[in-house]
Amino acid sequence: MSDSALAVNKFGHHFRGSSIVVMLSFLLAQYIIISRYIRQFRSELK
Secondary structure, three states, X not given: OXXXXXXXXXXXXXXXXXXXXXXXXXXXXXXXXXXXXXXXHHHHHO
């Protein structure tokens, strides 16, 4: 998603708020990665 926003912004039409879309998608991806890691770590401790 963030790569698509970067590509459209660079090679297509610049749209307002593109940096916000990119940052939010990066943050969402990081959140998903960390939450899955924590879930896996907790299940291994049991």
